[in-house]
Amino acid sequence: MSTSKAITLTLFIATTLLAPCNAAANATTKPLFPAILIFGDSTVDTGNNNYPLPTIFRAEHFPYGMDLPDGKANGRFSNGKLISDIIATKLNIKEFIPPFLQPNLSDQDILTGVCFASAGAGYDDLTSLSTQAIRVSEQPNMFKSYIARLKGIVGDKKAMEIINNAFVVVSAGPNDFILNYYEIPSRRLEYPFISGALQFRCPECFGWRFTANGVFTDPYDC
Known part of the structure; x- marks a missing residue:
């Protein structure tokens, strides 16, 4: 992601989160995107690991x-909403x-988006091998x-319209350093200098981009 795009996204999220929220008003406001799709780690995992x-x-x-409406743990690594829910x-x-x-x-859950x-x-x-989590490179599958289920609900044309206009969040990377470089020095043995391990934190290097038909490219196609 270019610096300008990163700054734009950061400003968008900051503006969105700092804007005053009125639940009653939001309920009658048209969604800014038809769906939201989430990829990454515990910062945005809403319960897949459960x-x-x-x-x-x-x-x-x-x-x-503990601060959710029912006060019960539901897979979110938070006392309440995650940043993905807030967005x-x-x-x-x-x-x-x-x-x-x-x-x-x-x-309706499928139509408006889910978390992977x-x-x-x-x-x-x-990193995922050591934690037995769902690999980031596996999440596109x-x-x-x-997509297949979405097409079964609304048909091919409408499904791709939803996908192509969805708001996508990818949040990952810290575990590659915290767990796989410092705690368990797997990559540190291979790359004594952390700059060498940075290649594993680059989303573009894993093909994290949408093709014209809304499907991720091969994670290793770069």
Whole structure:
């Protein structure tokens, strides 16, 4: 991502989050985007790790969720909403983004977007291997399954219209350093200088971009 694009996105998010929120007004305001799609790690994982995954990274106990409406942990690594939920709310899309692995997703959940993120994941596959999280490079395959279900609900044309106009968030990278470079020095043994390991934190190096038909390119096609 270029510096100008990064600054633009940062300013957009900051402006969105700092803007006053009126729930009653938001309820009658047209969504700024038809759907929101989330990829990444625990910073945006809304609960995928709570479903059948052999990982210890689970937010299913107190104090997680203590400030949510029901006061219960639901997979978010937070006492309340995650930044992904807050963005979705501010954009008038929905209040909470459901995890894609949630078994009882409704058609409306699919239409307005879901989360593919997994706590403990990283751009480097070795990071996810150590945490048993869903690899960032694997999440586009979940996205393809999502597209198939979306097409089954609204048809091919409408589905691609939703995808091409969706708001997409990708948040990952810290685990590649915290877990896979400092805590478990897997990459540090290979790259004594941290600059060498930066290649695993570059989304563009993993093909994180949409093609014309809304499908991610091959993560290794670069």
